[in-house]
Amino acid sequence: MTTTDPASAARTLDTLGKKCPVPVIELAKTMPRVDVGDTLVVLSDDPGAKVDIPVWCRMKKHELVGADEDAGVFSFVVRRRH
Amino acid sequence: MTVAESVAADPMRNHGPGRRARDLLESARTAIAAAFGGDPERLVMTSGGTEAVHLAVQGAVAANRTRPARILSSAVEHSAVLWAADHAGVEHVRIPVDRHGVVDLDALADQLRRGAALVSCIHASHEVGTVQPLEAVARLCRDHDALLHVDAAQTAGRMAVTLASTGADYVSVSGAKFGGGRGIGAVVLSPRARLRPLLGGDERERRRRAGLEHLPGVAAMAEALLQLAPSDPQGQAARDAAAAHHLRRRLRAALPQVADDVEVHGAPDAAAPHIAAVSALYCDGQALVSALDDAGFAVHSGSSCATTSGEPSHVLVAMGALTHGHVRVSVGPEVTEEDVDAFVEAFGQAVGRLRAASLGGR
Numbered sequence: 001m002t003t004t005d006p007a008s009a010a011r012t013l014d015t016l017g018k019k020c021p022v023p024v025i026e027l028a029k030t031m032p033r034v035d036v037g038d039t040l041v042v043l044s045d046d047p048g049a050k051v052d053i054p055v056w057c058r059m060k061k062h063e064l065v066g067a068d069e070d071a072g073v074f075s076f077v078v079r080r081r082h
Numbered sequence: 083m084t085v086a087e088s089v090a091a092d093p094m095r096n097h098g099p100g101r102r103a104r105d106l107l108e109s110a111r112t113a114i115a116a117a118f119g120g121d122p123e124r125l126v127m128t129s130g131g132t133e134a135v136h137l138a139v140q141g142a143v144a145a146n147r148t149r150p151a152r153i154l155s156s157a158v159e160h161s162a163v164l165w166a167a168d169h170a171g172v173e174h175v176r177i178p179v180d181r182h183g184v185v186d187l188d189a190l191a192d193q194l195r196r197g198a199a200l201v202s203c204i205h206a207s208h209e210v211g212t213v214q215p216l217e218a219v220a221r222l223c224r225d226h227d228a229l230l231h232v233d234a235a236q237t238a239g240r241m242a243v244t245l246a247s248t249g250a251d252y253v254s255v256s257g258a259k260f261g262g263g264r265g266i267g268a269v270v271l272s273p274r275a276r277l278r279p280l281l282g283g284d285e286r287e288r289r290r291r292a293g294l295e296h297l298p299g300v301a302a303m304a305e306a307l308l309q310l311a312p313s314d315p316q317g318q319a320a321r322d323a324a325a326a327h328h329l330r331r332r333l334r335a336a337l338p339q340v341a342d343d344v345e346v347h348g349a350p351d352a353a354a355p356h357i358a359a360v361s362a363l364y365c366d367g368q369a370l371v372s373a374l375d376d377a378g379f380a381v382h383s384g385s386s387c388a389t390t391s392g393e394p395s396h397v398l399v400a401m402g403a404l405t406h407g408h409v410r411v412s413v414g415p416e417v418t419e420e421d422v423d424a425f426v427e428a429f430g431q432a433v434g435r436l437r438a439a440s441l442g443g444r
Contacts, residue, residue: 019386019387019392020367020386020387020406021363021365021387021406021440024364025364025441028364028441029441046386047386048394050399051394051399051403051404052405052406055403056363056404059343059345059363
């Protein structure tokens with residue numbers, strides 16, 4: 001993956017091994033460092049995150065672009081909206 | 083002859099104490115059946131709510147083998163119902179719910195068109211209080227010739243729960259939930275409801291449930307139901323419910339005022355009034371429980387960090403509701419407006435402290 005343009009490259013927030021509510025707290029802390037319109041990939045293996053990250057997007061009015069699950073690892077693509 | 087001697091005797095015996103025990107058992111059975119609009123001959127006393135739902139779900143399926151080998155349940159049933167349905171030897175399909183926890187009637191109708199022996203629907207959610215649209219559920223069951231089990235553990239003794247009002251073939255109840263005693267439950271059967279016993283080997287409970295009757299429990303449940311009179315609009319249960327509805331509304335309105343980013347769960351009004359639940363973003367459920375316990379409030383959390391399984395509450399997951407930072411509050415008849423206000427203040431302070439610690443210098 002090329003990272004010549006850090007501003008537009010998708011960033012990844014790895015919260016693997018962290019239990020609720022840490023993944024959502026880290027998401028909230030990271031989002032201000034994402035440019036409006038850019039996306040952040042969030043990885044979590046906490047079963048609560050499957051629900052809580054989409055709910056966070058709804059409550060904080062950001063866009064959940066995608067969600068996937070593979071072998072107990074959830075990945076979410078969140079776009080900063082404001 | 084004392085009550086203690088009567089309840090210690092075996093009601094199946096024909097000596098004097100046995101006859102008195104039998105009289106007590108049958109008069110209690112008559113009172114309990116009447117409270118739930120059932121026939122005393124079609125009431126099965128159990129060791130509690132858990133056995134009642136297992137008997138209703140598995141006993142119904144086992145006695146109706148000619149019906150389609152499927153159970154449909156709401157996704158927000160009590161875990162005892164889900165377990166019983168998962169282990170009934172037939173397919174078990176969970177019907178989704180909306181954000182308030184109300185079962186999706188279109189999805190239920192779709193699944194009923196494919197056939198089912200039994201539908202199991204909780205009357206009111208044990209976690210968020212939401213009452214299910216049982217009239218519509220029962221109509222769908224009739225239209226598709228499926229039997230209906232209603233788990234009324236949260237509503238029996240508190241609201242009008244009868245075979246007619248629920249439209250159910252099987253109603254399961256728990257004495258522990260309404261002051262009717264621990265270790266006692268019941269299944270109320272409609273005239274068409276067949277049941278295969280889980281416990282067999284004697285003649286008791288009209289051959290539907292073997293084992294010596296728990297006479298003190300049966301008598302306590304009957305007495306509680308007589309005092310509560312849940313089907314009487316002027317009865318004790320109705321007065322308690324009106325007071326609890328007022329407090330639940332006050333609590334639900336106040337919680338979002340003391341903290342940002344909280345989700346108050348469940349239906350606003352179509353709910354069992356003694357159950358309220360809320361989640362606070364960025365808070366650890368167990369830490370909230372501890373902080374509120376320190377402030378003198380005993381609450382429960384369904385957050386995964388607060389459960390021994392590490393899994394979040396299946397009810398919150400099914401509703402798509404915030405699973406962390408969750409607490410469930412029971413509003414008992416002794417609770418006052420001042421108690422509610424004090425709880426709200428303690429909740430706001432606890433959430434503020436936890437967020438200051440976890441979010442820090444964000």
